[in-house]
Amino acid sequence: MPEIRVTPLGAGQDVGRSCILVSIAGKNVMLDCGMHMGFSDDRRFPDFSYITRSGRLTDFLDCVIISHFHLDHCGALPYFSEMVGYDGPIYMTQPTQAICPILLEDYRKIAVDKKGEANFFTSQMIKDCMKKVVAVHLHQTVQVDDELEIKAYYAGHVLGAAMFQIKVGSESVVYTGDYNMTPDRHLGAAWIDKCRPNLLITESTYATTIRDSKRCRERDFLKKVLIPVFALGRAQELCILLETFWERMDLKAPIYFSTGLTEKANHYYKLFIPWTNQKIRKTFVQRNMFEFKHIKAFDRAFADSPGPMVVFATPGMLHAGQSLQIFRKWAGNEKNMVIMPGYCVQGTVGHKILSGQRKLEMEGRQVLEVKMQVEYMSFSAHADAKGIMQLVGQAEPENVLLVHGEAKKMEFLKQKIEQEFRVSCYMPANGETVTLPTSPSIPVGVSLGLLKREMAQGLLPDAKKPRLLHGTLIMKDSNFRLVSSEQALKELGLAEHQLRFTCRVHLHDTRKEQETAVRVYSHLKSVLKDHCVQHLPDGSVTVESILIQAAAHSEDPGTKVLLVSWTYQDEELGSYLTSLLKKGLPQAS
């Protein structure tokens, strides 16, 4: 029995370390290869030994697909390909391919140079890993091999984010990666056609949230202070937001951006304009939205200068780096504010302060008291519950599988999906396998003659009745053809064997044979209105291809013998006629 198997190695009832194995029609595909922000031990990477204990990963996996450049979706890639060992193709969109190595290098630097980790992947490994990448264009059908094909759809989560359709024959799976169903200031909304996959694997970060309009959130937001962000993604969105607001309100307070990376990042945005939203694409010739006037580079010394300011600092979950440094500096003053614009995974400082913790244990047993205001504002470009439902409605999957979310929230969404769409919904934990039986139909070639003959009949007025197509399926190697029986016989060089029946029906009739034939004719003509009944010049009667002849009885002149003759193919009608005639003819009036 064919089946689709899905096993999350990461992001199963969890956010972070996205890595999902899919087996479909004998093909094995790994979706994303992320790291976990909440851990710095073995648990930060997926457990690749699950895939195969002995063999090489390359032999087992047909391809790897990366949905977007966020580290929780691609952070383990160099470890996976260079240290564990994988030489097969890795597919991602071009912006992802451009930006991903920069973020990986950044991540490596923090891990190795700042935290002093040994046995981490090297810069060279990142380069070698990126050599295995094949760029995928939106809507392009990429033939991974003769049977497996993948296709990218716009996901709108960050620049270059894509959803992927994985297809073998008539079976398919769609993996959304992270996506956003509402266009924002620089990206468009995710879109997919009605591709009716067997399974839709969707993220569910905001499974229970329904976001209100962004306008009011924007106004609350514009007071001051520290905004931890990731260098690429939301940062650009927030920069555009502040830039336009500063311009409109003529504000003077400085806005700083903490890393040199971002300036470079903005260059990418300028070069990948086709991946942004309609408005930016339309106006970029006049004004490139990624050239900011009010936003300046941040210097460490600015943190201590008096007066209001807004600082964007990386990383976004306050788990390391400059954002954490500034946070420590400013945390003690209740006039300051930290705004968390995105989701924080468990274990990070960001998650702790968002859950209301005000005393934080830092390295070296120091305790940091947080007096500053803590605000959470979802600027994260994930689909909310409404968006997820919308996407399910768009794609019309047979089954849904939730990943990249918290178990409790998933549970709620799962019920909602099952109720509304009447499809099964799964939410496996990491390492847990979901198996879906599939029943793919079998494509064969039908000879046009046979098909047209059937379709022409289907056009008749009483086409309501289901009509039977009869033919012969010729299976030669892997070539399946459905042809008419006549053609099959001819192709195989076989002769038809004709089976014919002739039944004698005795009738009591004293008239001449010819007159009996006429009576038979008029009787059949009146009963069989839908059939072609003919009286031939030689005295015989035909009903369709059935031949009826009247003969004298050799012994009894008062009895006539009707010879009813038909072929095996006309058996029903022939046998019906004999029984009809056996009942006798109506008396001539």
Next chain:
Amino acid sequence: MKLYCLSGHPTLPCNVLKFKSTTVMLDCGLDMTSTLNFLPLPLVQSPRLSNLPGWSLKDGNAFLDKTELIDLSTVDVILISNYHCMMALPYITEHTGFTGTVYATEPTVQIGRLLMEELVNFIERVPKAQSASLWKNKDIQRLLPSPLKDAVEVSTWRRCYTMQEVNSALSKIQLVGYSQKIELFGAVQVTPLSSGYALGSSNWIIQSHYEKVSYVSGSSLLTTHPQPMDQASLKNSDVLILTGLTQIPTANPDGMVGEFCSNLALTVRNGGNVLVPCYPSGVIYDLLECLYQYIDSAGLSSIPFYFISPVANSSLEFSQIFAEWLCHNKQTKVYLPEPPFPHAELIQTNKLKHYPSIHGDFSNDFRQPCVVFTGHPSLRFGDVVHFMELWGKSSLNTVIFTEPDFSYLEALAPYQPLAMKCIYCPIDTRLNFIQVSKLLKEVQPLHVVCPEQYTQPPPAQSHRMDLMIDCQPPAMSYRRAEVLALPFKRRYEKIEIMPELADSLVPMEIKPGVSLATVSAVLHTKDNKHVLQPPPRPAQPTGGKKRKRASDDIPDCKVLKPLLSGSIPVDQFVQTLEKHGFSDIKVEDTAKGHIVLLQEAETLIQIEEDSTHIICDNDEMLRVRLRDLVLKFLQKF
């Protein structure tokens, strides 16, 4: 399958393909050579031009369009292969009742829009005081001087479209990416492939499950800026329609670029100006890149380069954001991240300046000697007209023709006598005949269809037998207003067998490796997809309450029974009969076989090699028993 050929211009094709009940238009190029019959449209009233004798100032701008060979409102989709081949789009989408969809890549649409915008702008900014159309009347045209007298189909010449029509036409385009599979009504699949000629230029595959047509239009194997041509996907075509080959088969583009640079340098060094009539996109990117590498070594770094077009800025900006559609070298630049084309640097260092027109800023910045890139290459409208008038009288200046679409001598005619130098360096990167024959050997289509011009040497070089397509079987040629029946017959169609039905099939092996199964199934056809489902179970007779009518019993004669094959060995058959309780069996030999007599039942069975005939009394039970015994020896199909 039929091909309606609406354009006779081999590089500006317009064909309509009818394939499996879909009507697909392949390109809609606009042949603008007819504009050469008109006088230039100067920005400044020119006493010289308006005082020319004879038939002065005709009705502006007319273009050759297509004939009514086919009702264009029946066209389902239009496939565009590159931005030069979509210039007639507004005429079709806005004036023929067309209701379908147009498919094109994003760069094709964006740059096509720029070309149309430029054209409309050029025409509209010099409105005509009067327009004449009566001369198109056949009786009057006859009296006109040559070549107007000989121009064909002047009645199809049209006024230029408006920007409103352009926008409306472009709104009907759906963007597609290379290798995207687009389903048309479930019957046909179309796929654009990279053709290597221009940004976003594509060849198209039009296929069903069993037939494949390739449409090759404007392809290039040279390494310029666009993504390389995808040749492999053209393999296994039943028919390959080949259009858009190079218009200058004898010129080598690389040599022409070299000549271009050296002539440019020579003129400038002597204190002259260089005028390059060009389109605002395409070869100009390559020329700027060459100059970028060339100017410093040639000592031209102080010479200003001007690019004047209403869409100059947009064209330069757009070229930088289509990294995905560029060649590998340029793509990798984006990863750095750097703009893929070096003209960004030329602009930054003020070596290249762009202006929407000669009005405004340009007049302040204008320094001579200089190099000006501007349109239109026909020299009939656009800012180029002004520069021709301005510089034509000095032999220091040079006009260099790089675009191959117009005869440069005809283009220059109204400006004669000219003192300025004229250099002809046509750069056409499209396939030449050597490359075509290599390509055809590589992809091996069963049939090749092409414009008739490609099946014979060019008229001017009739001895050059190498300047034509050479393939086996010989290419089928078409000319304008012809309808070709394409030479292949469809035999098969895809049908899906539902898994439940597949499970119920009983295959039997007839020969080694060949199995057969008879299929009786219900055919469902929806959206041109065919599905076979298991036949419904026979309905249970519904109680005896309802009175049956006689006609209910009449069997449907269209219920099909399988065909039979095989032969019946008489001895075994007789044994079987005996086993099943028949006695008193007599066998007689006949000329062709045997007769088995069941004397007791007054039944006679004639058995021959290919037929069996059971003749019995009207005893249905007996007949069915005998039938089943006979069928045991036969195979069903």
